[in-house]
Amino acid sequence: MVKIKDVAEAAGVSTATVSRVLANKPHVRPEVQKHVMEIVKKLNYRPNRVAQNLRSNTSKIIALVVSDIENPFFQRVSRAVDDAAYEQGYIVMLCNTDENSTKEESCLNLLRDENVAGVILSPTQRTIEKFSEISALDMPTVIIDRHAKNLDVDNVLIDNVQSAYAITSHLIGHGYQRIGGVFGGDSITGSQRHEGFIQALKAHNIKPAAELIKYANPREEDGFNTTLKLLEMPDRPDAILTSNSLLAAGVLLAIREKKLKIPGDIAFASFDDTTCAQLLEPAITVIEQPTYEIGRTATELLIKRIQDPTRSNREVVLKTKLIIRQSCGCQKS
Amino acid sequence: MVKIKDVAEAAGVSTATVSRVLANKPHVRPEVQKHVMEIVKKLNYRPNRVAQNLRSNTSKIIALVVSDIENPFFQRVSRAVDDAAYEQGYIVMLCNTDENSTKEESCLNLLRDENVAGVILSPTQRTIEKFSEISALDMPTVIIDRHAKNLDVDNVLIDNVQSAYAITSHLIGHGYQRIGGVFGGDSITGSQRHEGFIQALKAHNIKPAAELIKYANPREEDGFNTTLKLLEMPDRPDAILTSNSLLAAGVLLAIREKKLKIPGDIAFASFDDTTCAQLLEPAITVIEQPTYEIGRTATELLIKRIQDPTRSNREVVLKTKLIIRQSCGCQKS
DNA sequence: CTGAAAGCGCTAACAT
DNA sequence: ATGTTAGCGCTTTCAG
Numbered sequence: 223m224v225k226i227k228d229v230a231e232a233a234g235v236s237t238a239t240v241s242r243v244l245a246n247k248p249h250v251r252p253e254v255q256k257h258v259m260e261i262v263k264k265l266n267y268r269p270n271r272v273a274q275n276l277r278s279n280t281s282k283i284i285a286l287v288v289s290d291i292e293n294p295f296f297q298r299v300s301r302a303v304d305d306a307a308y309e310q311g312y313i314v315m316l317c318n319t320d321e322n323s324t325k326e327e328s329c330l331n332l333l334r335d336e337n338v339a340g341v342i343l344s345p346t347q348r349t350i351e352k353f354s355e356i357s358a359l360d361m362p363t364v365i366i367d368r369h370a371k372n373l374d375v376d377n378v379l380i381d382n383v384q385s386a387y388a389i390t391s392h393l394i395g396h397g398y399q400r401i402g403g404v405f406g407g408d409s410i411t412g413s414q415r416h417e418g419f420i421q422a423l424k425a426h427n428i429k430p431a432a433e434l435i436k437y438a439n440p441r442e443e444d445g446f447n448t449t450l451k452l453l454e455m456p457d458r459p460d461a462i463l464t465s466n467s468l469l470a471a472g473v474l475l476a477i478r479e480k481k482l483k484i485p486g487d488i489a490f491a492s493f494d495d496t497t498c499a500q501l502l503e504p505a506i507t508v509i510e511q512p513t514y515e516i517g518r519t520a521t522e523l524l525i526k527r528i529q530d531p532t533r534s535n536r537e538v539v540l541k542t543k544l545i546i547r548q549s550c551g552c553q554k555s
Numbered sequence: 556m557v558k559i560k561d562v563a564e565a566a567g568v569s570t571a572t573v574s575r576v577l578a579n580k581p582h583v584r585p586e587v588q589k590h591v592m593e594i595v596k597k598l599n600y601r602p603n604r605v606a607q608n609l610r611s612n613t614s615k616i617i618a619l620v621v622s623d624i625e626n627p628f629f630q631r632v633s634r635a636v637d638d639a640a641y642e643q644g645y646i647v648m649l650c651n652t653d654e655n656s657t658k659e660e661s662c663l664n665l666l667r668d669e670n671v672a673g674v675i676l677s678p679t680q681r682t683i684e685k686f687s688e689i690s691a692l693d694m695p696t697v698i699i700d701r702h703a704k705n706l707d708v709d710n711v712l713i714d715n716v717q718s719a720y721a722i723t724s725h726l727i728g729h730g731y732q733r734i735g736g737v738f739g740g741d742s743i744t745g746s747q748r749h750e751g752f753i754q755a756l757k758a759h760n761i762k763p764a765a766e767l768i769k770y771a772n773p774r775e776e777d778g779f780n781t782t783l784k785l786l787e788m789p790d791r792p793d794a795i796l797t798s799n800s801l802l803a804a805g806v807l808l809a810i811r812e813k814k815l816k817i818p819g820d821i822a823f824a825s826f827d828d829t830t831c832a833q834l835l836e837p838a839i840t841v842i843e844q845p846t847y848e849i850g851r852t853a854t855e856l857l858i859k860r861i862q863d864p865t866r867s868n869r870e871v872v873l874k875t876k877l878i879i880r881q882s883c884g885c886q887k888s
Numbered sequence: 889c890t891g892a893a894a895g896c897g898c899t900a901a902c903a904t
Numbered sequence: 905a906t907g908t909t910a911g912c913g914c915t916t917t918c919a920g
Contacts, residue, residue, distance in 0.1 A: 225897060236907045241899055249905055266690075271668040272614075273897035276605045276912050283648070283669065291634045301624045304651045308658075313665050315616070316649040318637045325641075332646050335604040336616065357599075442830065471830045478836075497775065497804045498831035503811075558913060569891045574915055582889055606913035609896050 224267045233261040244269060275337055282312050284524060285333045285341040287326065289409065290440065291318040294467050294496050295513055296344070299366065302517025303342060310525055312339070321408045321439075323348040330358035340524045342517075344368055347409060362527040364520045368410050370537075376523045378516055378538040382411055385509045385542045386418025386465070387425075389491050392507065392544060393461050394426045396551045398489050400434065402452045402459030404445055404469050407437035415465040415493065434459050438469060445472020446479075453480045453488075461489035461550070467496050470506070485551040495545055504548030512540045557600045566594040577602060608670055617645050617857060618666045618674040620659065622742065623773065624651040627800050627829050628846055629677070632699065635850025636675060643858055645672070654741045654772075656681040663691035673857045675850075677701055680742060695860040697853045701743050703870075709856045711849055711871040715744055718842045718875045719751025719798070720758075722824050725840065725877060726794050727759045729884045731822050733767065735785045735792030737778055737802050740770035748798040748826065767792050771802060778805020779812075786813045786821075794822035794883070800829050803839070818884040828878055837881030845873045 230237040235258060242250050243258040261267075275281045286303050288296040300316060307314045315338060319326040323346040333341060340362030343349075349356060350365075353373050363375050370377040393401055403419050406412035416435065423430045436452065438444040445464065452459055453476060462477075464470045470492040482488050484504055492499070495510035519538055527533055563570040568591060575583050576591040594600075608614045619636050621629040633649060640647045648671060652659035656679040666674060673695030676682075682689060683698075686706050696708050703710040726734055736752050739745035749768065756763045769785065771777040778797065785792060786809060795810075797803045803825035807817075815821050817837055825832070828843035852871055860866055 223897095226899095227897080237898075238900080238908080239906060242906085245899085251905065254905085268664065268668050270609075270670070270897050271665075272605055272609045272670045273912090274899075276603075276609050276896090276914090277898045278900080279912075281605075282665075291637060292630065297625065297630050300649070301651065304624060304649065308651075308662075313648055313650060313662070313669070315646055316633070316637065317646060318634065318641075329641075329646070331601065332604075332615075335601050336646070337603070337605045471834060474834055496831075498829075498834060501804060501807055501831060501835060503836070556913095559915095560913080570914080571891060571893095571916075572889090575890090578915085584889065587889085603913050606896090607915075609898090609912090610914045610916085612896075 223270075224265045226267070226269065229258070229261050229265055229267050232265060233258050279337070281337050281339040283315055283336065283338045284312050284521070284528075285315040285317060285338045287317045287319060287329055287333075287341055287343045287345075289319050289321040289344050289346065290468075291316070292468075293440065295367075295494055295511065298513035299517035299520075302514040303521045306518045306521035307525075312525070319346065321346055327356065327358065330356065334358040334361060339528045340364070342366055342520045342524055345370075350410065362524055362531060364524045364527070366516055366520045369414065374535060376520075376527060376535050376537070378520045378523065378540065380511055380516075380540050380542050382414035383418035383421065385493070385544075386415040386463075387422045388418075388542075388544050389493075389507070389509050390419045390422035390463060391426065392546065393463065393489060393491055393550055394422065394428065396489065398461035398550075399428055400431070400457070400460045401428075402434040402436070402449075402462045403464075404436050404438055404448050404452070404462060404473060405465040406440035406469060408439065412437065412440075412465050419463060438472075440466050440468050442468050442472040442475070445469035446476045447472075449473045449476035450479065453477070453482070459488065461491070463490075464492045467492060467494040467499070470494070470499070474502070484549050489551055490549045499547070502549075506549045507547045508545050510543045510545050512542065515540055556603075557598045559600070559602065562591070562594050562598055562600050565598060566591050612670070614670050614672040615645050616648055616669065616671045617854070617861075618648040618650060618671045620650045620652060620662055620666075620674055620676045620678075622652050622654045622677050622679065623801075624649070625801075626773065628700075628827055628844065631846035632850035632853075635847040636854045639851045639854035640858075645858070652679065654679055660689065660691065663689065667691040667694060672861045673697070675699055675853045675857055678703075683743065695857055695864060697857045697860070699849055699853045702747065707868060709853075709860060709868050709870075711853045711856065711873065713844055713849075713873050713875050715747035716751035716754065718826070718877075719748040719796075720755045721751075721875075721877050722826075722840070722842050723752045723755035723796060724759065725879065726796065726822060726824055726883055727755065727761065729822065731794035731883075732761055733764070733790070733792045733794070734761075735767040735769070735782075735795045736797075737769050737771055737781050737785070737795060737806060738798040739773035739802060741772065745770065745773075745798050752796060771805075773799050773801050775801050775805040775808070778802035779809045780805070782806045782809035783812065786810070786815070792821065794824070796823075797825045800825060800827040800832070803827070803832070807835070817882050822883045824883055832880070835882075839882045840880045841878050843876045843878050845875070848873055 344367040438448040499506040677700040771781040832839040
């Protein structure tokens, strides 16, 4: 392992000079700079980032903390974060909280102990509520996916209420009146989508039926069980909306289990576009979130904040897209 | 930020003693140990891992380097790695190489610079070939998904040849004779599956037709384009096998584009089970890889190697499962 | 059993 | 423009 001292000696300069050259600092004669770089190359020297971090208190690691690593939404976000981080010389640490605030806290603590440069976080409800008390969060932070009310952080998200309103209105526009909703529990995202759903019903003079609205853990199995209950009601819904792709899979399985046909017997729409939503026949009408852009934007905001911690906070709201397919009885492909 | 010195002072002992207590080292009087722990708790002290790393040259970070972060296979592996690592107090760094050996090398170098404890790697072809020359890999390493020939590393994988043989035989058993194959290029995995495919054909006295065998980048789009060519042949295949789920999506899209029905017009089977494979009608016959177990096993092997670098290398071959569904003309669900 | 002191590899004042 | 030096926070000899 060649160290900066080796380079300094081989180049006949001090370690300070080598350090300056490597950091592209001013006050180094071009010839010295060139010479040092040659030695660096020749010796194949690479600075020890751990030592750099300890001394200068800067790191090139950013963390992405998500509530479910297996949710396609976060997978795509994660790809974007990875791409954007890599471009700027950062590498990314990935942590999964399973929507468990204890695990989340332990994870954030670990990250702080590692002195990561910053974190992109999709926080649990509890963390949002006690945000300022979480000591581990005294580092640059960008919150994604969840609305960070009036917290003093950067935030990138979509307009959940409006998006749910749009897709619900689409269902209503196709004649569905008894629309069931299966929303993700535990996070504010699910309740905002619920909110938009209700607003759309009311705007179209449909009285929301409490028994048609369910919260479920955002996993396939819970989506399945919940939907089964919905479908076994004496007056079952004529359409179902779900708030993410994991729940969607469960709903589709339940619909099949009950031998119902989409959209003939029951219509279906969901949040999150996936390959599967396109592949199915009928293909599924969805709200597409700009997942890649969310990840990229969050990463860029984070790196800007790392570089300038005094910068004012931003809330970036990205536009979603209603993709109309055949699962709501529409002809258009 | 409270440091070890603060704890030492508050406890009236030396930093060495505090360090010993925290590391559970022997030669500390139980009463001192207890007292120190109380102060630690009271002051809410957490050791700085960067300093620990620099001083003792140990890290609690492991890295997962995959060729495609968006491939459901690696996503599931990544969840398993995350779970297993977390249980043992490690956190994981995630890097994506896009099957690009330059990016891979740069990534491995960064990880080495960060002094990570070890790496779980799905290497590019080039890295396997020049394995011993890659200086960044002088750390504990476990190779997954790709066969690491006779390299001196731990390796966890499945039997690709045998799995491809099994699923191909299944197709043949259902009367298909002109079977097209779309395999992932760039990696040894694709060619091993190709090999098993060929072996199955030969074992059943079917002469492999070179024009029916294609290599494609493992992405939906390439799967689509490649399949289109296959389907436009004068004597098109009566069945298609693909070697991963991304290609599978492309194939399915192409089949639909050509308005062919599965399994009536053409049968289909693939590697990798996904939610989508179950959801589609007909559901897709697949080789299911034990993805979660692969990730877990790799992590456990890695941590064992970190703890004992002299340990002998192991190659763990995990069993796959042929899941028979309706896409090959089979009745069974 | 415990403390003092020497670094891990680097950067950043402070000199010159 | 460059070198000297003092640490970053911790672990680990080495003494006692």
